[in-house]
Amino acid sequence: MNKVCWPYFDPDFDSLPERIYGPACRVCIDNESLEDVTVVKVDSVNKQGLLLEVVEVLTDMKLNISKGFISSDAGWFMDVFHVTDEHGNKITDQRVINYIQQAIGTTRETPTKAKARASKLFESEHPNEHTAIEMTGKDRPGLFSEISAALADLHCNIVEAHAWSHNARLACVAYISDQSSDSPIDDHRLAIIEDHLTTVLRANTSTSPAGDFTNQQEAKTAGFSGGEGTMVTKVERRLHQLMLSVRDFDRPSWMTGSPEMPLGLDGDDDARKILIESCDEKDYSIVTVQCKDRPRLMFDTVCTLTDMQYVIFHASVDSHEGYAFQEYFIRHVDGCALNTESEKERVIKCLEAAIERRVCEGVRLELCANNRVGLLSDITRVLRENGLVVVRADVATRGEKAVNAFYVRDISGNDVDMEFVESMKKEMGPIDLAVKNETTSRPNSPERFRFSIGDILRSQIERFSHNYVAIK
Numbered sequence: 001m002n003k004v005c006w007p008y009f010d011p012d013f014d015s016l017p018e019r020i021y022g023p024a025c026r027v028c029i030d031n032e033s034l035e036d037v038t039v040v041k042v043d044s045v046n047k048q049g050l051l052l053e054v055v056e057v058l059t060d061m062k063l064n065i066s067k068g069f070i071s072s073d074a075g076w077f078m079d080v081f082h083v084t085d086e087h088g089n090k091i092t093d094q095r096v097i098n099y100i101q102q103a104i105g106t107t108r109e110t111p112t113k114a115k116a117r118a119s120k121l122f123e124s125e126h127p128n129e130h131t132a133i134e135m136t137g138k139d140r141p142g143l144f145s146e147i148s149a150a151l152a153d154l155h156c157n158i159v160e161a162h163a164w165s166h167n168a169r170l171a172c173v174a175y176i177s178d179q180s181s182d183s184p185i186d187d188h189r190l191a192i193i194e195d196h197l198t199t200v201l202r203a204n205t206s207t208s209p210a211g212d213f214t215n216q217q218e219a220k221t222a223g224f225s226g227g228e229g230t231m232v233t234k235v236e237r238r239l240h241q242l243m244l245s246v247r248d249f250d251r252p253s254w255m256t257g258s259p260e261m262p263l264g265l266d267g268d269d270d271a272r273k274i275l276i277e278s279c280d281e282k283d284y285s286i287v288t289v290q291c292k293d294r295p296r297l298m299f300d301t302v303c304t305l306t307d308m309q310y311v312i313f314h315a316s317v318d319s320h321e322g323y324a325f326q327e328y329f330i331r332h333v334d335g336c337a338l339n340t341e342s343e344k345e346r347v348i349k350c351l352e353a354a355i356e357r358r359v360c361e362g363v364r365l366e367l368c369a370n371n372r373v374g375l376l377s378d379i380t381r382v383l384r385e386n387g388l389v390v391v392r393a394d395v396a397t398r399g400e401k402a403v404n405a406f407y408v409r410d411i412s413g414n415d416v417d418m419e420f421v422e423s424m425k426k427e428m429g430p431i432d433l434a435v436k437n438e439t440t441s442r443p444n445s446p447e448r449f450r451f452s453i454g455d456i457l458r459s460q461i462e463r464f465s466h467n468y469v470a471i472k
Contacts, residue, residue, distance in 0.1 A: 025105040037082040038091040046077040057103045059299045070315040130175040137201035137217030139170040145380035152377040155179040161395040171242035249353035276344045284329040285338040293324035304354040362409030371402035
């Protein structure tokens with residue numbers, strides 16, 4: 001009988017290309033080298049935006065980056081991050097470690113497939129059938145309340161919403177569904193909703209020192225939708241882009257000297273410095289950022305540089321005793337450094353805006369309640385009627401519960417009238433709230449804010465709902 005012979009293949013042959021060129025991406029999570037931080041090392045073939053993708057993954061997990069060293073010259077990307085969890089501890093949860101490795105990409109899968117597979121570990125709470133709507137415009141007191149009321153009147157359930165206000169501009173991304181069926185909004189009805197919201201955004205609009213906003217105030221269906229694996233950073237990156245599109249980096253002249261001052265370190269502008277220098281030997285522009293440290297700071301700066309079409313070749317970040325120092329070696333995607341003073345000034349202003357957007361002067365108000373249609377409209381109406389302005393909002397649905405967080409301040413920049421609060425105490429209902437003082441330039445007692453805002457809401461929201469509980 002004739003033998004059938006097959007050619008011999010060395011079993012190591014399949015791994016030879018990987019041993020020569022390396023895998024597409026290697027991620028090492030090191031908990032042994034340093035005593036108080038976890039070291040995340042990433043080696044990968046480089047591509048534009050890769051640094052932002054890595055920072056997005058770490059930010060999604062609410063990890064704090066205390067140090068970072070990045071190099072991406074010669075087609076290869078190498079970086080090292082020192083990270084801790086939100087409580088300042090090392091990353092020891094194997095589930096989190098697995099997610100980081102899979103999301104950044106330790107396999108030869110494409111990044112999209114790797115992230116999709118990894119995201120199943122931390123799925124979004126809202127399902128696929130919700131529609132995302134983006135809104136931008138000139139901000140005014142009560143605008144977020146008007147948007148919430150308009151959606152309620154249009155029989156839309158707000159499943160999730162995020163809004164930022166900065167330098168008299170507003171950007172908002174909202175996930176909505178049909179009130180009666182919790183199903184997607186059909187195209188015909190969606191067009192009506194967009195038109196109505198655009199009318200709300202443009203109401204009482206006139207040309208002002210802030211500029212002509214006529215073409216910048218609109219509502220439109222977003223290019224993405226809430227679904228399995230949707231991450232918070234995707235929404236936050238879009239909010240940065242929307243704010244950039246309405247030029248919130250230009251501070252209106254009429255706001256000069258107003259309570260809504262630019263935020264540096266505890267109100268000290270000298271403590272926040274952004275400089276741009278030239279590195280003639282390598283034809284880089286060196287961007288240096290010094291400011292008060294806070295969570296997500298690196299994401300905000302890297303996101304802004306990336307969306308402005310700059311490539312980060314090298315970088316170092318460090319934080320110490322509440323201060324952050326960041327240094328980026330960049331070029332424009334066309335290969336040119338920042339050669340003109342106007343370009344440098346624009347980059348500085350955009351980075352300043354990116355740092356300020358997330359920092360809110362005022363009080364953080366957290367509420368949790370049984371969800372119902374119109375709840376957000378009722379809450380924001382009470383705030384508006386009592387002279388409180390929402391400068392940032394994060395609204396989400398967790399099962400049957402609505403979890404809302406608002407940053408609010410008095411419309412005139414003053415503290416809430418305590419005499420008025422005392423007169424409202426007798427009307428307190430069974431409403432419990434979590435109130436946090438996060439005022440940056442006018443220190444006040446947290447207890448004063450707890451009584452003032454809590455009593456106002458207790459006295460007026462009681463007729464809307466009796467199902468509020470404090471967030472733990």
